[in-house]
Amino acid sequence: MREPKTMAGILVLLVLIVCCLVYVFKIAALYPKVQEEIHMTPSPTPVYGNTMIVTPDPAAPTTVPILKNGSKGINVTQLQTRLAELGYLTGQIDGVFGNGTEAALIAFQSQNGLTADGIAGEATFSILYSDAAKAYTEVTQAPSPVPTLVPTQTPTPEPTPTPDVRTRGYVVDGMPILVNKSHLLPDTYEPYELVELNSYCPASVVKIKYTDMWAEKEAVDALLSLLEAGIAQGEGNWQISAAYRTVAQQQTLFDRQVNSYIKNNGLSRSKAISATRKTVADPGTSEHHLGLAFDITIPGKTFGSTSQAKWLAENCWDYGFILRYTEEKQQITGFLAEPWHFRYVGTEHSRIMHEENLCLEEYLEAYGNITFEDE
Ligand SMILES: [Zn+2]
DSSP: OOOHHHHHHHHHHHHHHHHHHHHHHHHHHHHHHHHHHHHHSOOOOOOOSOSOOOOOOTTSOSSOOOBOTTOBSHHHHHHHHHHHHTTSOOSOOOSBOOHHHHHHHHHHHHHTTSOOSSOBOHHHHHHHTSTTOOOOOOOOSSOOSSOOSSOSSOOOOOOOOOOOTTSTTBOTTSOBOOOBTTBOOOTTOOOSSEEEHHHHSOTTTEEESSSSOEEEHHHHHHHHHHHHHHHHTTOOOEEEEEOOOOHHHHHHHHHHHHHHHHHHHOOOHHHHHHHHHTTSOOTTOOGGGGTOEEEEEOTTSOGGGSHHHHHHHHHGGGGTEEEOOOSTTHHHHOSOOOTTEEEEOOHHHHHHHHHTTOOHHHHHHHHSOOOSOOO
């Protein structure tokens, strides 16, 4: 006979073994269920290249236009809708960017740490359509008896270093003003002394293509000397096709080209805008606003292929002009070559730029401080 103690020990051991077996079978029975769950759960696929995928807000416009007082259209409607959503705009959503929209935009910009210039560009849109956009909060000073959502007094925009508007296209340090896709000229820029080209320019020197064309007097005088020198050397038949353009005129030109691409080439709106940007400056980014740029043409001819174009490119710098957009500098200027577009900068600058083969962007980087800040 075994000891009863040993028997009890064996019994306990047996019970333990049975328990373990039952447990193992239970787990085994769960296995197919687990497999099924694994198959039903989609496993994340690794992303190579871009580690961050940003889902754009569907309400955000697909292209980033520059909208400002005077702009019109669907983009303005979207902008107004969003400003109304956030409480900045209480007026009508009519697709027309007027003073009310501008005031609302300035309020939005100043409450969201943006430059409060009333111009909606990339920086503004990136916050406007994001979750980070702050809704309108009334600037509390004295409680106003009539609560209005849009402040009647628009906050004064931060002082930005703007060029002296009365200095004929030069900034304070005497360097030529840069106007390009990232250096916009303020809407408030005013030329110094415009002259009407039809009445000012002798028809024996140059034909003026349209009526009511204006440009800065100093630049027109220099241009007339240049073209007269051309005539003396056998190069004539000059024509001015474009000179000073206001922002409103730039907008009209831009819209006309976009609509033409949509109508005549069947492009979508965003494709039409991209195509237009290759040849027409976004409103506010055109040198023509300075009154110092001219498009010179020869009636009935493709200017780039004429002997006059060659002569002008070779001699313009001696009269204070530069051929602003060349094929060589396309990457820097951001514009396709325009053999007809000449910008007046004054001989003190044009001579150096010619000698050192610098476009305006390169020249200002080398010799001046670009006083406009990049956005
Ligand atoms: Zn031009």
